[in-house]
Amino acid sequence: MSTKQEDIDVSVWRGDPHSGNYENFKVPAQESQTILDVISWIQQNQDATLSYRFACRVGMCGSCAMMVNGIPRWTCRTHLNKVLNGNKLVVAPLRNLPVIKDLVTDMDPFFDKWIAAEGLHHPSKTRLDPIEEIEPKSIGRVEIDTGIECINCSICYAACDTVTNNSDYLGPAALQRAWTVYNDVKDADKQTVLDAVSGDGGCLNCHSQGSCSVHCPNDLNPMNAIAGLKRATVASLFSRKG
Amino acid sequence: MIRPHRKHSLWLAYILHRISGFCLAVFLPFHFYLLALALTEPDRLDGFLSWTDTPIVKLAEFGLVFLLAVHFFGGLRLMALEFFPWSTSQKTLAALAIASAFLVATIFFLQVI
Amino acid sequence: MNIRLYVLQRITALIMAPLTLGHIAVMIYAVQDGLSASEILGRTQGSIIWFLFYGTFVVAVSIHAAIGVRVIVSETFKFVGFTLDAFAWFVLLAMLFMGGRAVLAVTLL
Numbered sequence: 508m509s510t511k512q513e514d515i516d517v518s519v520w521r522g523d524p525h526s527g528n529y530e531n532f533k534v535p536a537q538e539s540q541t542i543l544d545v546i547s548w549i550q551q552n553q554d555a556t557l558s559y560r561f562a563c564r565v566g567m568c569g570s571c572a573m574m575v576n577g578i579p580r581w582t583c584r585t586h587l588n589k590v591l592n593g594n595k596l597v598v599a600p601l602r603n604l605p606v607i608k609d610l611v612t613d614m615d616p617f618f619d620k621w622i623a624a625e626g627l628h629h630p631s632k633t634r635l636d637p638i639e640e641i642e643p644k645s646i647g648r649v650e651i652d653t654g655i656e657c658i659n660c661s662i663c664y665a666a667c668d669t670v671t672n673n674s675d676y677l678g679p680a681a682l683q684r685a686w687t688v689y690n691d692v693k694d695a696d697k698q699t700v701l702d703a704v705s706g707d708g709g710c711l712n713c714h715s716q717g718s719c720s721v722h723c724p725n726d727l728n729p730m731n732a733i734a735g736l737k738r739a740t741v742a743s744l745f746s747r748k749g
Numbered sequence: 750m751i752r753p754h755r756k757h758s759l760w761l762a763y764i765l766h767r768i769s770g771f772c773l774a775v776f777l778p779f780h781f782y783l784l785a786l787a788l789t790e791p792d793r794l795d796g797f798l799s800w801t802d803t804p805i806v807k808l809a810e811f812g813l814v815f816l817l818a819v820h821f822f823g824g825l826r827l828m829a830l831e832f833f834p835w836s837t838s839q840k841t842l843a844a845l846a847i848a849s850a851f852l853v854a855t856i857f858f859l860q861v862i
Numbered sequence: 863m864n865i866r867l868y869v870l871q872r873i874t875a876l877i878m879a880p881l882t883l884g885h886i887a888v889m890i891y892a893v894q895d896g897l898s899a900s901e902i903l904g905r906t907q908g909s910i911i912w913f914l915f916y917g918t919f920v921v922a923v924s925i926h927a928a929i930g931v932r933v934i935v936s937e938t939f940k941f942v943g944f945t946l947d948a949f950a951w952f953v954l955l956a957m958l959f960m961g962g963r964a965v966l967a968v969t970l971l
Contacts, residue, residue, distance in 0.1 A: 668760075673936070711863045718755065719760075721760075722754060735834065739832070767867040770934075781963065784965075795899045
């Protein structure tokens with residue numbers, strides 16, 4: 508911020524699951540101020556009833572994502588001067604998820620789909636077997652590397668219009684998780700993963716709009732992961748027939 | 750108004766592909782109907798075809814060829830993304846698809862006028 | 863979108879890719895001296911090659927368009943289940959009928 512004493516106009520969504528509206532606040536601008544700082548300042552100085560969610564404040568936990576001037580962002584790592592529109596800031600709860608109160612969304616659909624996409628480990632060994640060695644430069648392991656830094660912040664899920672238009676769609680994060688499991692040589696049940704991601708709400712619904720990859724705060728590329736699942740799904744169809 | 754989270758080239762490529770595809774699907778029945786006139790009423794077909802000499806129809810034809818070309822190149826881009834793991838430069842491909850479509854439509858346009 | 867529709871959508875797209883190029887080339891060539899019924903028929907009538915070319919095109923585009931429009935109405939207008947399938951089948955059959963009639967008109971009959 509150029510001048511420290513300047514106030515910024517902040518519109519914050521207030522409401523419950525059924526209705527709501529934007530409420531305006533004046534917040535003093537400070538140097539190196541994040542969106543989460545702004546929201547916290549309002550809650551501590553203007554309206555103690557403002558509800559929002561955060562935990563780690565350093566971009567690890569994935570709990571503070573909100574819509575900031577229309578774009579889903581991790582608010583703890585987003586500097587105000589990067590997103591300020593003139594002197595205005597609009598903060599709203601994440602898209603595509605039900606609102607509980609104010610800026611807090613119900614993340615259940617997001618995590619339910621995470622489970623539905625079968626993004627969990629299917630063991631291939633017992634505790635008596637030696638640990639399998641994974642070559643860090645192997646193709647599958649390199650592919651996994653592009654997806655495992657996901658912090659479950661749901662920004663991609665909020666950015667995805669296919670999720671908006673199709674409530675059954677599993678969404679970018681869950682599918683990317685499934686892609687990392689699919690590429691894990693230690694996973695014993697890849698067909699279960701493929702079956703889970705190729706149904707009616709699965710990877711084939713993706714229109715490659717790319718908003719997931721554009722807005723991912725960790726620069727992951729769920730769109731590419733979903734393309735990988737599409738290839739695997741089609742390949743398994745032909746190999747099963749043939 | 751395009752919402753902020755959609756303001757990037759891949760989303761624009763998506764909406765262009767969807768709109769062009771939809772418009773082509775709406776256009777095709779008319780196209781088929783006109784051509785079938787060759788069988789039933791060739792005079793009426795000729796009446797329509799002479800109408801295509803007017804500038805406004807020529808411009809509309811330019812639009813149609815552009816729709817076809819942009820859906821064609823956009824579709825190739827999508828299939829490259831889906832079938833080949835190497836396509837990381839999607840933005841470039843999206844831009845290339847639109848540029849190629851313009852080129853094809855313009856060549857067509859220069860032939861009609 | 864299930865796997866059957868997804869694969870059909872891509873296969874018809876791949877079939878149409880060279881056909882579309884051919885069609886655009888024909889268009890650019892054909893419009894050079896203006897269009898007339900006799901000019902079109904003179905090029906295409908009685909030609910088994912053009913019948914196969916445009917016949918394949920019509921079948922592929924009917925499947926491709928029906929699946930594409932199906933996705934659009936399901937996402938935009940929230941059609942589901944029987945309504946959605948019936949709509950897609952209607953688009954497919956209508957386009958096959960009209961397209962087939964047009965191809966027959968300019969090539970064989």
